[in-house]
Amino acid sequence: MSSFIAITLGNSRAAATVATNGVLGPVRRAPVEDLEELRDILMRAHPDRGGEALPIAVASVNPPGLERLLKLLADMSLPMPEMAGKDFPVSMRLEVREPERIGVDRLLGALAAYRRARGACVFVDFGTAITVNSIGRDGEFLGGAIFPGLTMMAQALAGGTALLPEITVPEAAPGIGKNPEEAIAAGILHGVTGAVANLIIVASETVGEGAQVLLTGGDAERIAALLPPDCQEVCTDLVLEGLAIAYHERPTQRSLA
Numbered sequence: 001m002s003s004f005i006a007i008t009l010g011n012s013r014a015a016a017t018v019a020t021n022g023v024l025g026p027v028r029r030a031p032v033e034d035l036e037e038l039r040d041i042l043m044r045a046h047p048d049r050g051g052e053a054l055p056i057a058v059a060s061v062n063p064p065g066l067e068r069l070l071k072l073l074a075d076m077s078l079p080m081p082e083m084a085g086k087d088f089p090v091s092m093r094l095e096v097r098e099p100e101r102i103g104v105d106r107l108l109g110a111l112a113a114y115r116r117a118r119g120a121c122v123f124v125d126f127g128t129a130i131t132v133n134s135i136g137r138d139g140e141f142l143g144g145a146i147f148p149g150l151t152m153m154a155q156a157l158a159g160g161t162a163l164l165p166e167i168t169v170p171e172a173a174p175g176i177g178k179n180p181e182e183a184i185a186a187g188i189l190h191g192v193t194g195a196v197a198n199l200i201i202v203a204s205e206t207v208g209e210g211a212q213v214l215l216t217g218g219d220a221e222r223i224a225a226l227l228p229p230d231c232q233e234v235c236t237d238l239v240l241e242g243l244a245i246a247y248h249e250r251p252t253q254r255s256l257a
């Protein structure tokens with residue numbers, strides 16, 4: 001049995017679990033600003049805890065967050081992690097112009113989405129930024145679209161205008177707001193839903209009609225409820241799932257010999 005600690009570091013949130021044979025265990029989440037909340041899972045990697053110490057695999061799109069994680073590991077006298085895309089590959093063919101600039105989170109999500117769909121698919125990740133990603137029928141990553149997430153939109157409106165307030169985007173909003181706060185919520189929630197729905201249509205024209213659509217990320221549930229039924233499949237930890245797959249299937253020194 002092969003177990004390891006899998007950690008993803010996004011722009012706002014971190015997630016960690018003990019994965020066994022590429023399958024996720026219970027997931028612990030924490031703000032990237034406060035990774036101490038992951039300490040109990042990280043202790044599973046400690047050689048003095050008894051039993052076999054677990055290796056650590058990390059996928060990060062947040063350099064300052066990675067620095068905080070490395071400091072925490074050093075403070076806990078834990079080994080340095082193996083990094084997805086650097087120390088082990090994400091095995092996908094990339095049909096894009098600048099492969100080195102594709103975020104590892106998008107590739108890991110694409111890997112997990114393709115394994116679930118077993119064919120052409122589109123996966124949408126609702127995080128600090130929203131990404132709509134297309135995967136071809138043979139598992140090739142074709143690219144996608146990126147635009148601001150819900151919280152970033154609310155912050156941008158407040159920061160770029162003189163009178164509009166910054167709101168916490170609610171779980172639901174009326175189609176027609178009766179005050180500025182409701183109007184902003186309506187614009188963000190229904191605007192994002194419309195944008196995602198249209199981008200899924202555009203992506204499906206590339207990967208093929210009938211492609212499976214999978215949603216992930218912190219805001220996936222609330223937007224899924226507003227999308228058509230065939231675009232409502234939420235996979236809560238798709239990026240973490242992809243990290244577990246990529247690390248479990250990484251080339252070993254024996255296989256390279």
